[in-house]
Amino acid sequence: MRIVVLAGGIGGARFLRGLKKAAPDADISVIGNTGDDIHLFGLKVSPDLDTVMYTLGGGINEDQGWGRTDETFKVKEELAAYGVGPDWFGLGDRDFATHIVRTQMLGAGYPLSAVTQALCERWRPGVRLIPMSDDRVETHVAVTIDGEQKAVHFQEYWVRLRASVDAQAVVPVGAEQAKPAPGVLEAIAEADVVLFPPSNPVVSVGTILAVPGIREAIADAGVPVVGLSPIVGDSPVRGMADKVLAAVGVETSAAAVAEHYGSGLLDGWLVDTVDEKAVERVESAGIRCRAVPLMMTDLDATAEMARQALALASEVRA
Ligand code: GDP
Ligand code: CA
Numbered sequence: 383m384r385i386v387v388l389a390g391g392i393g394g395a396r397f398l399r400g401l402k403k404a405a406p407d408a409d410i411s412v413i414g415n416t417g418d419d420i421h422l423f424g425l426k427v428s429p430d431l432d433t434v435m436y437t438l439g440g441g442i443n444e445d446q447g448w449g450r451t452d453e454t455f456k457v458k459e460e461l462a463a464y465g466v467g468p469d470w471f472g473l474g475d476r477d478f479a480t481h482i483v484r485t486q487m488l489g490a491g492y493p494l495s496a497v498t499q500a501l502c503e504r505w506r507p508g509v510r511l512i513p514m515s516d517d518r519v520e521t522h523v524a525v526t527i528d529g530e531q532k533a534v535h536f537q538e539y540w541v542r543l544r545a546s547v548d549a550q551a552v553v554p555v556g557a558e559q560a561k562p563a564p565g566v567l568e569a570i571a572e573a574d575v576v577l578f579p580p581s582n583p584v585v586s587v588g589t590i591l592a593v594p595g596i597r598e599a600i601a602d603a604g605v606p607v608v609g610l611s612p613i614v615g616d617s618p619v620r621g622m623a624d625k626v627l628a629a630v631g632v633e634t635s636a637a638a639v640a641e642h643y644g645s646g647l648l649d650g651w652l653v654d655t656v657d658e659k660a661v662e663r664v665e666s667a668g669i670r671c672r673a674v675p676l677m678m679t680d681l682d683a684t685a686e687m688a689r690q691a692l693a694l695a696s697e698v699r700a
Contacts (some may be wrong), residue, residue: 383408385692386573390415390586391430392447392620393418393612393678395437397579400684402438402508405692410509411569413596415581416494417514417521417554417589420537422471423461425481426488429537430586431498431513432480439505441476447620470542494537512569514590517560521585523629525553527541528588536585543623549629557592562599568601575695578609578648580619580676584626591647594654601647606695608650609643609689611636614676615656637663645669650694652687654675669699 385408387398398412403691415430429448436442436450443449453474462469473481480501487497493516502511521536525547533553539545570576581587591597600607613636620622624634632642635659636653643651645668653660654676666673672694678684 384569384572384574386569386576387589387699388414388415388576388578388581388590389413389430389434390579391418391433392437394430394579394581395434395442396447396678396684397577397581397610397688398434398438398509400678400681400686401577401579401688401691403681403685404456404688411565411573412509412511413566413569413590414498414511414513415586415589417519417557417592418536419518419520420471420480420535421466423466425478425485427473427481428494428498428513429473430478431511433504434509434511435498435507438509439502440508441505450474453477461629468542470491471537474639495565510565510569512565513563514566514596515557515560515593515624517556519554519556519560519589519593521589522553523549523553523626524553525549538662540622545625549625552588552626552629554589554592557589558594560593562595563594567595567599570596570603573603573605575605575692576600576603576607577691577695578607578643579609579677580612580622582612582621582623582626583632583642584623584630587643590689597647605648606698607647608652608691608695608698609640609648610652610676610691611639611654611657613639613657614654615696619677628644637667638669640664640669640671641667649698650691652694670694 390652419428494513522533523539636657640651650670658673661671
């Protein structure tokens with residue numbers, strides 16, 4: 383079975399670990415969000431690609447959900463001693479090596495997709511990890527701070543400001559001109575099922591879908607598209623997804639996120655058992671819906687979520 387997953391960082395990566403356990407023989411292609419990418423200290427950092435790579439490759443800091451395990455911060459301290467910032471983005475020494483290799487290869491002319499493949503030769507994530515695009519896309523968030531309206535990089539909004547101010551708009555800058563990376567449309571065309579993990583619907587899955595051609599390819603693939611809600615009991619399980627949902631006019635609920643994707647894209651949607659009452663509303667929007675436990679508390683629970691998603695996919699296919 384060929385499965386395509388559109389993944390952000392933590393939610394996507396953890397789900398993928400469960401999917402690999404649930405479907406050990408499946409051929410899994412992951413289309414990764416690169417809208418979170420940022421240049422820091424002259425280095426190209428791809429947080430979501432790295433979170434997937436480290437999580438599946440056994441190098442992730444499990445408690446944090448991002449960054450390397452067994453990390454130290456000597457380089458960051460040295461940079462701070464020179465007064466060189468930003469100091470709000472946590473880059474550890476081990477992690478720095480990944481960004482140095484990436485930046486070096488990009489400088490030598492390799493596209494991000496080839497660089498990602500090279501990095502994965504070390505990590506062996508057991509999936510084919512493809513960035514959504516080789517072109518530069520950067521998610522910016524419009525905010526008002528001290529009466530002044532401005533746009534900040536998504537990382538600045540999320541990490542430095544901790545989404546403490548309202549997001550007025552979320553713009554994937556460059557997406558309109560971006561092309562899907564080599565392999566993206568091919569993977570979708572060859573897929574038996576497409577899954578949206580419980581990743582952020584706006585700044586992770588939404589950004590991937592904003593690359594022209596990707597949404598259309600999924601809608602036209604003629605295979606089941608099933609998603610899992612990142613919203614449980616009307617709030618994000620982790621992080622501040624409510625802030626970016628509000629910016630696109632979507633209420634923070636499992637049903638509203640399904641409607642936001644819409645029946646033109648989604649065939650099936652899983653909500654958590656606490657959101658059982660959402661099932662009827664989602665089904666009346668033309669999307670098959672089931673309520674099952676959706677908390678990725680451990681690998682077995684996550685694998686069961688993946689099984690439920692695949693079961694729903696077979697059901698809508700029938
Ligand atoms: P990010 O790029 O690191 O922010 O990660 P993603 O976009 O892949 O996923 C973030 C989303 O994962 C958040 O909106 C969370 O609500 C969701 N999430 C995290 N853990 C869980 C979980 O155990 N269950 C569900 N259903 N969603 C989760
Ligand atoms: Ca992310």
